[in-house]
Amino acid sequence: MRRPQKPLQALGLILLLSAFVFTAKAPSQSTSKMPEDKRIVHALNRFTFGPRPGDMERVRAMGLDQWFDEQLHPDRINDNAMESRLAPLRTLKMSTREMVENFPPPQVLKAVANGRMTMPRDTAKRAIYESQIARLQQRQEKKQDLSTQEKDQSADSTPGNMDSVSEQARQKHAEAAMYADIDSMQLLQLSPDERYKKILSMYPDERLDLARRYRGPKMLDLVNGMKPEQQETIEAIINPQIVIGGELSEAKLLRAIYSERQLQEVMTDFWYNHFNVYIGKGPDRYMITAYERDVIRPHALGKFRDLLVATAKSPAMLYYLDNWQSVGPDSELAEYGPQRRQFRRGRFGQIRMAPPQKRGKNRPSGLNENYAREIMELHTLGVDGGYTQKDVTELAKVLTGWTIDEPRRGGEFKFNERAHEPGPKYVLGHTIKQHGESEGMEMLEILARHPSTAKFISRKLAMRFVSDDPPQSLVDRMAATFLKKDGDIREVLRTMFKSPEFWSADAYRAKVKTPLEFVASAARASGVQVENALPLVQFVNRMGMPLYGMQPPTGYSMKADAWVNSSALLNRMNFALALGSGRLPGTSLDAQELLHEPAPSSSEAALSALEQNILEGDVSPQTHAVLLKQLNDPKITQHKLDDPPRPPNVGAIAGLIMGSPEFQRR
């Protein structure tokens, strides 16, 4: 499978190819074609999260067209290994309702504490609930303490008094912390199973102390060696809010690194970003797992219309862009309030008209244009797609009543006739007759098939797959397919794949990787084994791309300038070094494996092999010279002057290559 290359040949190839890569960006060559042998590298760079060792050979054996066709049909690709890798992350399969139950938000906890809901019987769940309720109560007590303190102080507020109070509190706190440290040392010495049982048998207050001490990265010590569901329970005890987002982010990285259905994952990332939902907005935290799983991924290579409708009806989007609380100004709900019956029975059975209720102060009673605007601006037509403020307002009326049944308890989409604005609406030159929920469907069909949508989506796809500023000829061709094939995303991608612009020499390695693409591609290129993806997730966050954490609905930029800044670049270099040298927790790298041969004849040979295996040889002569100089530097190869030269540190060199300018592009 792996074909060791003779170093000299490899070096020759590198020089040859790098000469190509680093002259190819001159504008005079913009129409020149990519060399045949670079086409596979290019396709792997664009349709996957980066080549793995052996990918080139596999695609070559299969034929590039055949491989692309297979990637367009993910259902034909066996991905069982991926599924078993994800099996421990149980929230990935949960419904939103189950998630609310397992990782209770404050509303549910308060309901249980007040007896309005029952405490779960299951020991693990119970432990989560009890800990969180105890936390809520402690907070409450703290507030009460503060307010009694206030009263005491207002009675006798000498500064000296205040100091001695806080001094006592500080001492008490320090003592408690000391004893807690001893307990926690003992806890860590237990076997994982005993540790788990011990934590579950603690009093809620004790568990709270524990939670306080093990927030953040230290939690990994506490759950070390536990079974996945045990780990999940302990994490939920410590902080239920982080479990869902943590598992989803881990899964995103694991899929990017290991899934065989690479194009599907690339497109899932693309569409999630296009139809962005922010994890931090209220109950969206509980909704985005189902959103990505049931709304985005199944339609990632399907019809755009289906994807648009699925997002429009998803609780995640309805909540994120506020449509769930948009109310027609002349609707029944605005007129009469939430009370369902307009007639009430009097004491003796006679029917009386109920007086219209006054508009409550917290009840939504008007249009919310947020979603109506974004669906045209960001999801379909584009900001210059030819719509007016009037269209936004009218579309908002069309979409009134599209809401969520119990948004904080994991409910689903529902159409609320009473919130729907009556009368005809006029959007984008169409007259939409009054017919309730289907008005919205009618408009989504119009938007999905609009020529502006075809252009907007095609341009965005070309920006993801070809270049930051894709040629208009390519965009037009893709848009024509979009319109002809009824928004079939698979066909639009196929048109792109067959276009000369996709294969033009100046598209080769022209795209700067996003942080996700960078981290995933480094993990793929180095063949690292990822046991725990959270440290990788943290690095992606630090590089400025918190997963599911994009607050504005625009999603992340796909252009270079968003990702190239000092702190991000330093983080990329630090990540590359940590990964290469095996210092990244949760990952293990066999550096020698990376050489694809047991013992290179020289350090030059080792370097060439690494350049070939990590970057397909696309290393500039400049970078190669810098690395070579390092390899031969006696300060590095020898401890002391008299020592024999040490063999090169393969992992460190791999890290330097992954942190190089060349590896930042795909």
Added chain:
Amino acid sequence: MSITRRIFLKNGALAIVGTTMVPSFLTRAIYAAGTAAPGKKRLIVLFQWGAADGLNIVVPHGERAYYAMRPSIAIPRQSVIDLDGFFGLHPAMGAFKPLWEQKHLAIVHAAGSPDNTRSHFDAQDYMESGTPGVKATEDGWLNRALAGVNEPGASPFRAVAMGGSVPRTLAGPVPAVAIGDIRGFGVGGGQIASNTFEAMYAQSVDAVLHGTGNETFEAVKMLRAADPEKYTPAPGANYPRGRFGDSLRQVAQLVKANLGVEVAFADIGGWDHHVNEGNVQGQIANITGEFSQAIAALWTDFGDLAEDTVIVTMSEFGRTARENGNRGTDHGHANVMFVLGARVKGGKVYGRWPGLEQEHLYEGRDLALTTDFRQVLGEAVYRHLGNQDLAKVFPGFEKSSGDFLSLLS
């Protein structure tokens, strides 16, 4: 005192520039130091995430309605730090009192974003982009403000953000450095790895990465040469413990190391007081105390450098005029902004006060807005940073320099 300091710096600069083989980052640092005198302006932007309760920060204690609407969370008249007989500071903000008396601190009340959204994330986004109501804006107002100021060979520290990433306020074409912790700003794999990366990026023919790589390593070296590890704040600059105090101490560190900082951004969260806001004591007291002490410490720490510095604060929107059923406040509309600087005409509350009687409230519940936040920021950009192309900095904003509050001399 500032004169002696400038002469010393100039002489020192000459002495070093006179020798050969001076690394460019050092000469630049020296020039930056030399120009710390008039001409080199700094704007520091502080964001209060979560919608601060402006009515309990700068208290309209002359308003009867204020006390009527806030039976449990109003700040009693006898407790406020009176400013002008009508407004007063929250009693925890004693650190601001001397700045007000020295007329360095100006207040703009009933200010903010005119957009009616009460969503944190939309409102923050609008304020950071500087384009209320327009979501498609890709860059931030502070970056556009710098983009208009010609600066050949700018320092990599021209625009800095304290935190893990560049905030939306600073997003855009002008390079901005995000620094979470000065001590962690560098390559962690030792000097050899750092040098290797530096050489790779210095020699790269990839224009974008070459440029940013050079800026990065120049910044890393400038920072190392400035030796920020040994930083001691000026006497009397007592930063409160916590992230905000740390951020502002690091801003002072960078500015005083003469790294060429022109704009800096820092933020403080924790203002979303829906429940038990408190009054003279409690949540609002704790956070306004931390907020004002940190800013006053920064001011003290700057010493002479404060001369060329303007500090401006903002929050995405204000809170309801009435307290809610949980002794807290809900999302509202207009808010208060602070502007601090040696050339600020301070000691005055700017803006028209709309009043808190029912008929004066915005949508019947919130402090109405009488000053667009862009009027305040625009004046700082125009008069202080010297960028007069306000149409580019705040596209779609119709007010011009004639509509400034004239709070800068």
